Amino acid sequence: MMYEGTSFEKNGSRRTFIEELSSMLITTLLKSGPLVLLLTVLSVSIGQPNLVTLADETKKPESEADATNSKDESSAAKHPANRLAKESSPYLLMHAHNPVDWYAWGPEAFEKAKKEEKPIFLSVGYSSCYWCHVMERKTFSNEQVAEFLNKHFVCIKVDREERPDIDDIYMTSLIVYLQAAGSRGGGGWPLSMFLTPDGQPIAGATYLPPEDSAEGGTGFLTAAGRIQDLWTDQRESINSTATMISREVRRLSGPSVLAEQSELKREQLKLVADDIGKRYDSVHGGVDFNERKPDGPRFPNVPRLIFLLSLYEENKDPALLQIVDHTLTEMAKGGIRDHLGGGFHRYSTDRRWNVPHFEKMLYDQAQMLEVYAHAARVTKNPLYDQVIDELVGFLTREMTLPDGGFCSALDAETNAIEGEYYAWTEPQVRDSLKAEEADLFLEAYGFKQPQSFEHGRVLFLPTTIAELAAARSLDVTVVEQQLAAMRSQLLKVRSERLRPMLDDKVLTEWNALMIQGLAVSGRLPGRETDLKIAATAADFLLTKLRDSDSYVLRSWRNNTAGQRGFLDDYACLVSALRALHESTGEVRWQTAASELMNQQIAQFYDETQKTFFFTANDQEQLFARTSTPYDSVTPSGNSMTIRNLLALGQQAENKSFRSLAETTLLRFSGMLESSPSACSGLALALQDLLKLQAAESGKAVSATDGDSTSRASRDRRPYVRQLVRQDMRFCSLGDENPVVEEKSINSPAAVEEQQSFKPVLPDPAKPSPFKRNYDERPIKAKIYPYFDKLQRGGKCPVAIELTIANEWHINANPANPDFMIPTEVKITSEQKVKMTKVKYPEHELLEVEGQDEPSHVYGGKVIIYALLETDAAEMAEKADVEVEIKFQACNSKTCEPPDSIKLKGKLTLADPGDEIKHINETKFPKEDEKKGPKEDEKGDEEKQE
Numbered sequence: 001m002m003y004e005g006t007s008f009e010k011n012g013s014r015r016t017f018i019e020e021l022s023s024m025l026i027t028t029l030l031k032s033g034p035l036v037l038l039l040t041v042l043s044v045s046i047g048q049p050n051l052v053t054l055a056d057e058t059k060k061p062e063s064e065a066d067a068t069n070s071k072d073e074s075s076a077a078k079h080p081a082n083r084l085a086k087e088s089s090p091y092l093l094m095h096a097h098n099p100v101d102w103y104a105w106g107p108e109a110f111e112k113a114k115k116e117e118k119p120i121f122l123s124v125g126y127s128s129c130y131w132c133h134v135m136e137r138k139t140f141s142n143e144q145v146a147e148f149l150n151k152h153f154v155c156i157k158v159d160r161e162e163r164p165d166i167d168d169i170y171m172t173s174l175i176v177y178l179q180a181a182g183s184r185g186g187g188g189w190p191l192s193m194f195l196t197p198d199g200q201p202i203a204g205a206t207y208l209p210p211e212d213s214a215e216g217g218t219g220f221l222t223a224a225g226r227i228q229d230l231w232t233d234q235r236e237s238i239n240s241t242a243t244m245i246s247r248e249v250r251r252l253s254g255p256s257v258l259a260e261q262s263e264l265k266r267e268q269l270k271l272v273a274d275d276i277g278k279r280y281d282s283v284h285g286g287v288d289f290n291e292r293k294p295d296g297p298r299f300p301n302v303p304r305l306i307f308l309l310s311l312y313e314e315n316k317d318p319a320l321l322q323i324v325d326h327t328l329t330e331m332a333k334g335g336i337r338d339h340l341g342g343g344f345h346r347y348s349t350d351r352r353w354n355v356p357h358f359e360k361m362l363y364d365q366a367q368m369l370e371v372y373a374h375a376a377r378v379t380k381n382p383l384y385d386q387v388i389d390e391l392v393g394f395l396t397r398e399m400t401l402p403d404g405g406f407c408s409a410l411d412a413e414t415n416a417i418e419g420e421y422y423a424w425t426e427p428q429v430r431d432s433l434k435a436e437e438a439d440l441f442l443e444a445y446g447f448k449q450p451q452s453f454e455h456g457r458v459l460f461l462p463t464t465i466a467e468l469a470a471a472r473s474l475d476v477t478v479v480e481q482q483l484a485a486m487r488s489q490l491l492k493v494r495s496e497r498l499r500p501m502l503d504d505k506v507l508t509e510w511n512a513l514m515i516q517g518l519a520v521s522g523r524l525p526g527r528e529t530d531l532k533i534a535a536t537a538a539d540f541l542l543t544k545l546r547d548s549d550s551y552v553l554r555s556w557r558n559n560t561a562g563q564r565g566f567l568d569d570y571a572c573l574v575s576a577l578r579a580l581h582e583s584t585g586e587v588r589w590q591t592a593a594s595e596l597m598n599q600q601i602a603q604f605y606d607e608t609q610k611t612f613f614f615t616a617n618d619q620e621q622l623f624a625r626t627s628t629p630y631d632s633v634t635p636s637g638n639s640m641t642i643r644n645l646l647a648l649g650q651q652a653e654n655k656s657f658r659s660l661a662e663t664t665l666l667r668f669s670g671m672l673e674s675s676p677s678a679c680s681g682l683a684l685a686l687q688d689l690l691k692l693q694a695a696e697s698g699k700a701v702s703a704t705d706g707d708s709t710s711r712a713s714r715d716r717r718p719y720v721r722q723l724v725r726q727d728m729r730f731c732s733l734g735d736e737n738p739v740v741e742e743k744s745i746n747s748p749a750a751v752e753e754q755q756s757f758k759p760v761l762p763d764p765a766k767p768s769p770f771k772r773n774y775d776e777r778p779i780k781a782k783i784y785p786y787f788d789k790l791q792r793g794g795k796c797p798v799a800i801e802l803t804i805a806n807e808w809h810i811n812a813n814p815a816n817p818d819f820m821i822p823t824e825v826k827i828t829s830e831q832k833v834k835m836t837k838v839k840y841p842e843h844e845l846l847e848v849e850g851q852d853e854p855s856h857v858y859g860g861k862v863i864i865y866a867l868l869e870t871d872a873a874e875m876a877e878k879a880d881v882e883v884e885i886k887f888q889a890c891n892s893k894t895c896e897p898p899d900s901i902k903l904k905g906k907l908t909l910a911d912p913g914d915e916i917k918h919i920n921e922t923k924f925p926k927e928d929e930k931k932g933p934k935e936d937e938k939g940d941e942e943k944q945e
Contacts, residue, residue: 088560089159090503091127094136099146102157105166113154113197119231120199121153121224124160124167124191127503128359128409130418131207132190137416139220142210148221152228154197160189161408161507162555162562165615167191169624172249173201180245192220194227199623200242201249203227246623253624255611260828260882261669264662266690268672272683273311273320275676276304280323284352285330287323287677292819297357298348300331302367303631307680309374310687321378328375332387335458338422339445340491341398342390344368345422346412354446354460355453358412358419358500362399362510363634365391369517373524383464388521392530395514401504404536405544405556406511411500421500423456424490432493433486440479441486444468505557508545508565511537512572513634519579531583538580541573542592551603552596567614567637570600574644594648597657600641605660610667612638629668630678638668639681646688665689670828757783757883757905778805778889781901784920785868789910790833790879793872798835799923800825800864800883810887812843812856820855821888821898825864831879831909832871839865857890863923870909878906 085096087104095102103109113120123140125132139145149155160167171187178186181203193204211219230238281289287304290296305324312320331337334353336345343365345356369391376384399407414421426447430438442448445459465483469476515534522531545553547561552569555562574593581589603616606627614626614637629638642661649657665686671679672686759781779802786797802823804810815822827835841863843856870879882904889896910916 084157088505088557088562089127089162089555090501090505090557091125091132091159091161092157094127094133095140095157098136098140099143099150100140100155101146101150102155105156105158105163109154109156110197110199116154118152118154118197119202119227120195120197121149121155122158122170122191122193122195123156124158124170124193125189126159126161126409127501128361128411129189130357130359130412131188133411133413133416135190135192135207139208139210145210145220145224148224153194153224160191161503162505164568165566165619165622165626168614168626169249169253169622170201170204172252172624173245174204174206176245176248176252177201177203194224196239196242200239200246202238202242202245250624253626253628255609255627255667261666262673262828263832264666264669264686264689268669268676269311269683269687269690271673272676272680273308276308276680277319277323279304279677280327281351282326285327286351286353287327295351298336298351298353299633300336300344300347300364300368301633302371303635303680304677305371306367306374307683307687309371309378310684313378314687314691324371324375325379325381328372329381329383332372332383333461333464335446335451335460337387337460338394339459339461340487340494342392342394344391350452354451355458356419358422360394360399360410362406362408362507363513365395365399366510366513366517367634369514370520373517373521376524385524388524388527392518392521392527392533396533398502400533401506401540403544404533404540405506406514406537408503408505408507408510410502414498414500417455419453419455419458421494421497423453423458425456428456428493429490432490437482437486440472440482441490444479444483505555505562506540506545507555508541508552508569509554509572509634511541512569512576515541515576516572516579519576519583522583531580534576534580535584538577538589551599564616564619566616566619567600567604567612567641568634570596570604571612571637571640571644572634574600574648575640578644578647590648590651593644594651594654597644597648597654601660610663612641612664629671629682630675631681635681635684636679638664639679639685642682642685643688646685646692650692661685662689757881757903759901759903777899777901778808778891778896779803779810779885779887779899779901781883781885781903783883783903783905784923785907786918786920786924788917788919789908789914790868790870791910791912791914791916792870792874793912794870795836796868796870797924798866798868799920800866800885801861801923802858802864802885802887803861804859804889808889808891809844809846809857809859810889812858813840814856816843816856817851817853821886823858823864823885823887825866825883825885827868827881827883829879829881831876832874833879833881833907834869835866836869837867865924868907874909876909878908881905881907 079097079099081096082098082100082102084092084098084102084104087093087096092102092104103112109120112118123135125135158166170193171191174191174193175187188206190207191204192206192208194202196202205223208220208223209217210221212222213219276287279287279289281287281298284298286298286301287308288299288301305327308320308324311317312324331344331353334348336348336353336356337343338345338360343360346359346361346364347357349355349357369388372384372387372391375381376388395406398410401407412418426442429442429447433441444461444465446462447457449460449462451457451460463471465480466476469479472479515537518530518534518537521527522529522534545556545561545565547553547564552565552573553561553563554565554569574596577589577593577596580586581593600612603618604612604614606613606617609627611627614628615622627638629636631639642665645657645661645664648654649661665682668679668682672682676683781803782801784799784801786799790796802810810823811820813822813824823840825835825838827833841858844859845854846857847854868881882902884900884902886898886900888898
């Protein structure tokens, strides 16, 4: 489970929930006098000026680096080893000669903090993190910083790759804190958190230099000094703040914050694909494109590409293959790929994939290998074969241990300069190649193209080799052979440079991802050796990374075992063993996978929550416990687990796995509709389930098929073609001759109003300090159905009336400016009832000082119209319907945090021909307003057809 700073997706990742929901802290905290000072001081000193997200890493030069480094490194060299010298993690060992009195995470540090009543300073990073190196050199090697920390804090250092559970909850804590403090910053590494002695988060930041900058940025000493002053003078306020932040982190980390479950259906696959398509960069490829930040960092997002490929193989939609093929080609041409040594850097700092962030992570190599192998099989593109061959060559040459395990990462820097190992100047190239070769190479690898990297040129292909050969009237095969020889020569020259640091610890999760990638590439013609490499690594994990009770371990280095594994370790290892079995036919891999699957269920599954948690039931209990369906840079553990259960459940001895898989998938099903692009792994699991169901029923499937109701039953429905207009002019029932009893507006049936829908109030046993009571909110809502019953197979208009308090307004839909949060409505129902054709009212214009264009808002009383559509196959007598209205309320002085109102009611279902009554007619347009131009009616009829 990893969150890559700028790779947090705005639509659908856990960060979406964190940013939107945790902002409710602001209202509560600002009501408490002593807390205002705490948050104001810390947010100014830490949260805003010094926040370094990963997007900023390559843009922030290390000013006066040489002078600072010589001073700090000489100080570090003469300082005796601290406790971290006993650790095995390369990242912790980097800090073993800091003057800071570091502790590794464990009881000793917390007991000291409690005994001495000191706050904790927690620093989390990883060995290939460039800015982690900078902070180690500049801040933690600074004697003055160390003296202050050692006197007033207990200092803990954590390798996030060994302890992703710690990293996750404190990264969430940082984002919650920043939201509460009003900062627009995000997360990143190094992660710097100040905690209470029992580990609750007080405040935090990312990179902090030792001293205040000339530009006004706050340094570490100033920030830590303010924390210490507050701890001494306002400890009660700090503890109250920490308690509320912890409570919010617990809420956001657990599965209870997720959307309610929905029916599993094939349309959800298309929904996920469409949402990914919205993030497709049609110019430069990629499926993480943000129109608001078009030049921002680009991550491969392999889980999305694998889903699109899988869906393409099922439905043969060329648009899906186009997205994947374009993206993989652009990445293969770009500087994100190491054109000399093979493999990929972690991400690109620019839209064109040309200037990367230079560390090489095993999990990236693993997933890239899998998706390129999958695409090579589908497209037969020779470029992909080259990418695969060079990647596996890099893996075996530079990241494989003698016993077969894979190392975790290669660093981004040498000589304190990021990318120095990989960059070239034109003179360096000419000195390394023959004169007649150099011109061709320089043209081929982009030296004639503009590029912004301060330490030289990053190699990339501005055009394909075929296009280059054609432009020079040369044979493409000859050009490819010549360039291959030049690359080999330059790789030999490069290998003589000072190499980046290798993090040689073995992580189960990442090794398993690589085993799976090799198992997939090993199915390609001529790549049988990949299967042997994968098998050796799998044996390494199954022997070296198991404890005496046969539990999976997270990490291993130099014969030193780490702690017990997490959910993602088990899920990835089981998936890898399944892939090996599929590729080799060896039963032992499937047997091992089933054994580990049973072990995982016993440790991680929660029967009450119907989910798998990231930590085992008997592992160290932190202040929050995480369960999420969201993919990050790797697939989510829950989605991989569901796929494993479905596959292994086909064995006679594992029949119980199938129901567990379906229960877990259903638990997270709402995310496929509320956050589709963040759930590619879940979509793959749903696709697996639908294929199994189709195979069992003997039917072929297509992702373009309709809903879960059979096509034959839909064709027999007695539809009429006078369906509701989208603008709510008129609605008829699904039956051709509905029996409708007309009522005057004064009759009892006409004023049934709100009787069935009541506000959903919070559980009094679980109060939240971040939500207003319903009666206190400036927005009230009522629900008015047009008919007194919902007809099976029919449609019923519904009016959602919002009453907005005087001097308040809410944002219109669509919102303007587009960064505002629009008002939205949705329904959920355990029955087959859905909301369609939502019609939002016309907006009002509101001039806002300092804003170029007026805001589009709603005020007073407005009505949102929609349709409730009931499936003909729904057999329940009543439908439980919950309507949720999301909004942000503002007045002339303030904007409240984003909020929502839920109303729940029961609606009776009726069969075609049953008596149906009109009610609430005054809430709907009159008959003369229902009629529109004939052209419109015809067009809408054709659309309904």
